[in-house]
Amino acid sequence: MQKAIIYDEVFDAQLHYRMLLDSMARPGKINVLHDVDVQQIPAGINKTSLLIALALLNTDASFYVEEKTDNEIAKYIALHSSAPMVSVQNADFVFVSGLQYTGLIPSLKRGTLSYPEDSATIIIDVDSISSLASAQSLQLTLKGPGVKDTQTIYLTGLNPAILDDVKEQNMEFPLGIDLILTDNKNCIVCIPRSNEITYITNSTTDNGIHRS
């Protein structure tokens, strides 16, 4: 059943996009999307990721969702954005769960030297994004355009294999893929291909000292 969602495709989309643009321009900066009362969202995906889908997708941008059964998420995105679902190799936007990673990143398009923008953007659901370390959090440090010196953030709910695969895919700049991470509190953080990624798992075991 189609149910109208309370989402202003002009003004909500614009405000969410500005947050995204700021995050992409300032890798590692945590931005918070203003909340929108979206009803009946499918299980298995952060609402924030769906808001990004609504802000960016339409008939001209394809997507792929990795999900276990019955394509509820894909149906939702297709219904509300009119974007076509395509195979993982051809998708412009790919929605991935940070924990249930199945190794699809090497299959994504990375662009060509003449047209490096013909590449995928992945939206990854994690549990939390924070500027402070917590138990079991992964410490991620970024360096590159948009970052003053270095920028460090702490994530939970992210399989480090994702970062390893992204680093591998982004070795030959300008070819590569760009990342948008979301958590369940409307936080987003971006990692464009231009940035160097280093990470430490279980950062709090490091004498419990918080780094920032």
Next chain:
Amino acid sequence: MVENNKYTNKYNFAFIDEATKKEIRRKLLKAVAIPGYQVPYSSPEMPISRGWGTGGLHVTLAIIGKDDVFKIIDQGSDASVNACNLREFVHQMTNCKTTYNTAEATLIQTRHRITEEELRDDQIYIYQVPQPEPLRSVERYEFKTRQMHGEADYAKMWVSLYESYVRDGDIMLGAGYPVMVNKRYILAPSPIPKWDVPNLNHSNALHLFGAGREKRLYAIPPYTIVDPLEFEDVKFHTENFSGTECYRTGYKKAFMDELYFDDGTKHFLINDSNFLDKLAEDMEPKQHANKYIDQL
């Protein structure tokens, strides 16, 4: 506007339809992720002539929101005729507040200048670009310049700079002096004068470039290394205004307009109209700092 029922026509907020806005928005994210790379985009016609700022308008209108404060300058001036026309169009289509005050603006659209006043990290700077391809002077074909960028094969460009030096004793490039972004892509900085080029390096603000007629978007994120092209022994330098000062304020460290009065005498005046106004009113606008200004 035609108010006849048969022809009534309503425009979307910010004029551009939402599908095209999304396309421009997606392309801008790519432009930011690949600093200095020119992303092709659909560049729909605007009710403004091609070559008169359509690319800058596409960027502005695709990102602007109700609460933005918009400033637009042409040749450094808020009052230049084309800036006035575009300001009015943006205002009519968005009802956004507009301003001359650089510090108050959240979005600043420009043709040919960066403001003298330092930009902040909550400001986005948008350039109208006539010719986005820095290699066009050495290679006329688009498919070849794309390959050259793809392979970072910039030999032709370096040769042309060297030849210019041999011929005239200096690199004879003026406004639009080519820069290397993030040690990877050569980029055409709209054409801003050499005076402004150092202010692209490690800027606090995000810089977005729109070339409407040529259908290209590109970006320099904040805190990005931007180096003007130069040789070990032939260095880049900014326009030399030594020995001149603004006839109204006596200020020396700014890009100057050269004016001829009716009696034939020549005078200099600060080009950036808002910066000039602030100095004239004894305010102290914070100017960009860079090693070239510091040497003066």
Next chain:
Amino acid sequence: MGYIAVKGGTDAIHNSQQLVEFYRLKDATTPLDIEQIRSQLRMAVDKVMGEGGMYAPEYAAIALKQSEGEVFEAAFILRAFRATLQRKYYSETLNTREMFIKRKISASFREIPGGQILGPTRDYTQRIIDTSKATENNEDIQKFLTEFRKGVDTEHLAEITTFAKVIDLLKNEGLLKPVDPNEDKTLADITREAIKFPAVRSARLQMMARAETGGLMALGYASMRGFGNVHPTVGELRYGPVPVRVKDASGRLRYIGKIEVTEAETISTGRTVKKKQPPSYTIGYGLCFGQNDTKAICMGILDTGMRSPDINSPANDQEFVLYHTEGIEAMGFTNHLKLPHYVTFQSDLKNLREAIKRSGKQKVEQPVSTE
């Protein structure tokens, strides 16, 4: 004090807008009716629709009126308006074999299926200025229409329908170059994404369909004069309405109306690429809105030219042809030179003065006029 760096810009442009409107209306003559423009300035309307990239005769007429008859400006207004409209459907491929023929000629054969149909054309008129047009009135028009209708053989009206094409004859005889299986047949949409080079043929033809007639003509002409290598025979030129259909949401074809188009198929001797391959003909294709023979034929010439790229021949060079026949962009950019450029000029001035200083000479010697 000659220089005014104050906020006069807005007032200046408002006054200028008022003045241009005044010039349009100052003699207080009878307002031009849109229907009159549409009906009596048919060729101008067709050109504006073609270059504007939008089939809307009424809007083209309004744009012509608004721009005081400046066709470039009118096409630009129409295109800018078009850009605000949502694209809801893509039409199915037009089938010009279904065209209700108003004009159909072939230069390559004396007789073609259905015969040569000259239709409305000024080709064989003497271009003598007709001063009676100066005093033409409604009575004259009615008289002409009555006379004209008397001459129409209403009994045989139904016989004229649709006809097979000349190229079908050549194809059946095996004279046409087979379609290159490697040619990229992707359907681009140049209004939704920037053209990429090398461009696929669909993108090239779309660009030309919206290109400026004069620009296409200059290059098509150049090609025939030797700055290119295409001097074709017009296989067929036809003009008339063609039905347009779209698929609705359920996938059913729906007829949505007719548009008038001019279509040209030009024949050239194809280059033999492989040895031992017999020679063959290649077809250049042109299609544009309304009646515009020149544009359709020149499209055909340039289509053929661009299919055998040669950077020494401007008319065979796709980047050269497509970028520079785009009238609206060319007009905008050439006119942007009127904008103030004193910042960039100042930067150049600094360079030049310093270079002169370095060269040790004071000034470049100015030639002295002898007059």
